[in-house]
Amino acid sequence: MLSDFVRACRERTSPEAVGLSPARRRRTSGLRCEEVAAIAGVGVTWYTWFEQGRDIAVSDDFLFRLVRGLRLDRAEKEHLFALAGRTIIFDAEDAEVPRSLGNIIHSLRQPAYVMNSAWDVLAYNKAAVALFEDLDSKRPNMLRLVFFSDRYRQQIKDWRYAARLVLLKARHDYLTRGKSPVLRFILDDILLDIPEAKEWWDETEVMRIGDTDITFRNALGEDDVYRLSILVSEEHEGIRVVFYDRLQPH
Numbered sequence: 001m002l003s004d005f006v007r008a009c010r011e012r013t014s015p016e017a018v019g020l021s022p023a024r025r026r027r028t029s030g031l032r033c034e035e036v037a038a039i040a041g042v043g044v045t046w047y048t049w050f051e052q053g054r055d056i057a058v059s060d061d062f063l064f065r066l067v068r069g070l071r072l073d074r075a076e077k078e079h080l081f082a083l084a085g086r087t088i089i090f091d092a093e094d095a096e097v098p099r100s101l102g103n104i105i106h107s108l109r110q111p112a113y114v115m116n117s118a119w120d121v122l123a124y125n126k127a128a129v130a131l132f133e134d135l136d137s138k139r140p141n142m143l144r145l146v147f148f149s150d151r152y153r154q155q156i157k158d159w160r161y162a163a164r165l166v167l168l169k170a171r172h173d174y175l176t177r178g179k180s181p182v183l184r185f186i187l188d189d190i191l192l193d194i195p196e197a198k199e200w201w202d203e204t205e206v207m208r209i210g211d212t213d214i215t216f217r218n219a220l221g222e223d224d225v226y227r228l229s230i231l232v233s234e235e236h237e238g239i240r241v242v243f244y245d246r247l248q249p250h
Contacts, residue, residue: 010051105241110245113242147163157223167201228243230243
């Protein structure tokens with residue numbers, strides 16, 4: 001069962017979904033074993049043995065990387081850990097959006113979304129999709145969107161400014177909230193693939209989640225300035241609501 005499940009998840013995941021360039025000639029529309037192995041940080045032979053169901057020891061860290069790489073949802077994550085004979089410990093990254101909060105988000109006219117401590121977007125409204133078209137992808141993650149979406153780079157007037165702020169905020173999250181292996185996995189990808197990221201990571205300036213002004217380019221090529229504000233839920237650990245208020249030009 002483990003072999004069939006992992007293979008099915010691999011074959012349904014497109015290269016584009018994990019930030020890879022689509023090859024023109026592929027035998028399958030999904031990921032290759034070597035691509036999943038690279039994402040999970042293991043050797044191709046070891047991963048192939050795992051997918052074949054051989055009796056090898058697996059760590060929680062490897063399974064978490066597999067969850068992230070294959071974009072598994074919570075139910076699929078639980079199923080993977082169960083098939084691998086591991087006990088999963090849920091934390092703030094597994095937080096779910098209360099129905100009442102979801103209703104509030106959808107009733108707002110301004111762009112708004114809910115994310116967890118790993119920066120996964122759990123819920124969003126139509127206005128947010130108009131601002132971030134990539135939110136319609138499976139299991140969207142704001143860190144991956146900021147750093148790996150070409151569309152986002154084109155929308156932001158000063159991408160380096162915005163990306164640096166986001167990385168410093170994510171670094172603060174990681175260092176002050178238990179050093180989550182899930183968040184670390186995403187940060188490692190950023191530090192490996194984005195040349196400027198290592199320089200920003202090593203800066204001494206401290207930045208925490210808070211109000212930020214970001215300038216977007218609209219469809220007419222004009223500048224729209226939005227103030228990003230964040231509310232943290234006291235009742236639901238790890239849940240954060242992000243609002244974008246458009247500022248009127250002076």
